[in-house]
Amino acid sequence: MQASSPFKEQIIEMKIKTLIVDDEPFAIEVIEGYLANFPEISVTATCANAIQAFQLLQKSKVDLMFLDVKMPGLSGTELLRSLKNPPKVIFTTAFQDYAVEGFDLNAVDYLLKPIPFDRFLKAMDKVFDQFKLQQSIIHQSDPVLSGRSSESYLYLRVDRKMMKVNVNDIYWIESLKDYIKVVLKEKVLISKQKIRLLDDLLPESQFVRIHRSFIVSLDKVESYHSYSVEINGKELPIGRYYKAACQRRFFSPTT
Structure with a gap:
């Protein structure tokens, strides 16, 4: 049974299309499991490397991306710099040394593996705050x-x-x-x-x-x-x- 969202009081008038990019299958499973608690989130795809993610993002628009930093071939930070109109990004990594670079790229948050659920909740709080604010700025x-x-x-x-x-x-x-x-x-x-x-x-x-x-x-x-x-x-x-x-x-x- 899916748990109700801890942020149900925040009105999000859209499904947040989400992409998970990580070369570790277990890491993807953990994030997918955490995201199952949020009905506002729709995980549209997962990718095992940054090249796959880049190709997918040329065809499909996503709102939020969980992005591993250190991956073979193309790193997460290199992927983000290559995107003309990147989605909101939460970096995930086992290496704390990349934190400064991640925030320099305007990431929503930076999560260190293994990711505790309470720390994940804080990152999602930031995500919902940004989407809620985006909806309040009306064109x-x-x-x-x-x-x-x-x-x-x-x-x-x-x-x-x-x-x-x-x-x-x-x-x-x-x-x-x-x-x-x-x-x-x-x-x-x-x-x-x-x-x-x-x-x-x-x-x-x-x-x-x-x-x-x-x-x-x-x-x-x-x-x-x-x-x-x-x-x-x-x-x-x-x-x-x-x-x-x-x-x-x-x-x-x-x-």
């Missing part, structure tokens, strides 16, 4: 009377209230650990959430992640270099893991 479109295309809005929690923000007014977004700073033309907003969530929600055609701590609006960029961009007189760094993506967005030849 909506308002028709513009001038006949231009509709404008997109985000609702951000600022000072205990939801504030409507036109995405066209955003200059850049900066990560401040558990908070983000949203820089607009006339003001700056501080909201308690992770920059990763905004990276998932903002239109890819209008925004680009240039650094683990910065997302910028493409049409607000005044100048750019291989190591930085300038917006409104402010120089923002391009991180080494984001240089390739920035090269494609900023340095593509004009037609």
Whole structure:
């Protein structure tokens, strides 16, 4: 009999499609057994190595991935860096030395094997918090009377209230650990959430992640270099893991 979810009070209006990637069959069994306690989770596939996972992710979208770090061939961290639009990730490994690298890649959590169930519950709490927050940040479109295309809005929690923000007014977004700073033309907003969530929600055609701590609006960029961009007189760094993506967005030849 399936146990009821310890997080049933948190309303998750979707099934969280989940992928487990590990070269140890027993490790996959343990995680599947733990996840059976959460009706919000749907394990759509398991993979024995990162290459299989990469191929699957080219065809299918998943929301959450449990990813072993050390695997033959391609490591879990190498897989994550290779993905253009990665899902939320919880790293699993027997090696504590990889923890810093895992968090540097914006992982939701990092679990050391053998994974105790109480520690697993804490990781799932973080997962549900992020999905719950994602659902609270609502995209909506308002028709513009001038006949231009509709404008997109985000609702951000600022000072205990939801504030409507036109995405066209955003200059850049900066990560401040558990908070983000949203820089607009006339003001700056501080909201308690992770920059990763905004990276998932903002239109890819209008925004680009240039650094683990910065997302910028493409049409607000005044100048750019291989190591930085300038917006409104402010120089923002391009991180080494984001240089390739920035090269494609900023340095593509004009037609």
